[in-house]
Amino acid sequence: MSQQDLPYVEVNPTTPAKAAVIWLHGLGDSGNGFAPIVPELHIPEALAVRFIFPHAPIRPVTVNNGMEMRAWYDIKSMDFNSRADRAGVDESSALVQALIEQEIAQGIPANRIVLAGFSQGGVIALHLGTRIEQKLAGIMSLSSYMCEPESLSAEAHTANKHTPIFVAHGQQDDVVPMAMGNAAFNTLQSNGYPASWSEYAMQHNVCMQEINDISNWLQKVLA
Incomplete structure (x- = not known):
C-alpha cells in the first residue's frame, strides 16, 4: 500500500455497484x-x-496529550476557531480525494458518489466537498463543524455549488457544541449552498431518527 492509499472497510451491494457513499469516522x-x-x-x-x-491515518493528537490515534488531523486546541489543523485537513482531503478517484476509475461517476463524515470526518467532507472539481451526488456532515469557514468563499469550486448538503447535530452534544454545527450550516447557506439542517435530542452520536433521515436523504440524492 502506498502512502497515498487509505485502508478501508467496504460494504458492497448484492449487484454491481452503481453508486458509492464514502463515510469518514470521527x-x-x-x-x-x-x-x-x-x-x-x-x-x-x-x-x-x-x-x-476509510480508516484515518494514525497521528499524535495534541489535546489528548499527544496520544497516537486515528485522526484526520491534529486538534491543537478546543477553541472554536482553531480546532481543526488546516495542514492536516488538506492532507486528509487529498487522501479521500484519491478514494473518490478510485471509485470513478471503477466506473462510478462522481455524481453518483456521496461524501459523508461524522465529527472530524464531517470536517473533511465539508472541506473537500466544497473544493473538489468533480460534481458529487451529495455531502453529509454529522455532529461536525467547518475548518476555516472564512476561507470558503475564496476557495470553493463551483462544481458543487448546487449539491445537496445534509447537516445534522445533537442538541446535547458536549464534544462538538451544536452551535459549531449550526455555524457551518449558516456559512454554507450564506455562500449559496442548498444545505439542510436537522437537529436531534442526542449527544455526540447518531440516533434512530437521524439514521432514518439519512436513509431518506441518501435515497433522494442517489435516486
Whole structure:
C-alpha cells in the first residue's frame, strides 16, 4: 500500500455497484465504527450502493496529550476557531480525494458518489466537498463543524455549488457544541449552498431518527 492509499472497510451491494457513499469516522474511531449502520439504512437493493469506510491515518493528537490515534488531523486546541489543523485537513482531503478517484476509475461517476463524515470526518467532507472539481451526488456532515469557514468563499469550486448538503447535530452534544454545527450550516447557506439542517435530542452520536433521515436523504440524492 502506498502512502497515498487509505485502508478501508467496504460494504458492497448484492449487484454491481452503481453508486458509492464514502463515510469518514470521527477522532479515535476507525472505519469499523460506522460499517454496522449500513443494514439499518435499508437502502433499496436497486440503488446498488457501495459503502466505503476509510480508516484515518494514525497521528499524535495534541489535546489528548499527544496520544497516537486515528485522526484526520491534529486538534491543537478546543477553541472554536482553531480546532481543526488546516495542514492536516488538506492532507486528509487529498487522501479521500484519491478514494473518490478510485471509485470513478471503477466506473462510478462522481455524481453518483456521496461524501459523508461524522465529527472530524464531517470536517473533511465539508472541506473537500466544497473544493473538489468533480460534481458529487451529495455531502453529509454529522455532529461536525467547518475548518476555516472564512476561507470558503475564496476557495470553493463551483462544481458543487448546487449539491445537496445534509447537516445534522445533537442538541446535547458536549464534544462538538451544536452551535459549531449550526455555524457551518449558516456559512454554507450564506455562500449559496442548498444545505439542510436537522437537529436531534442526542449527544455526540447518531440516533434512530437521524439514521432514518439519512436513509431518506441518501435515497433522494442517489435516486
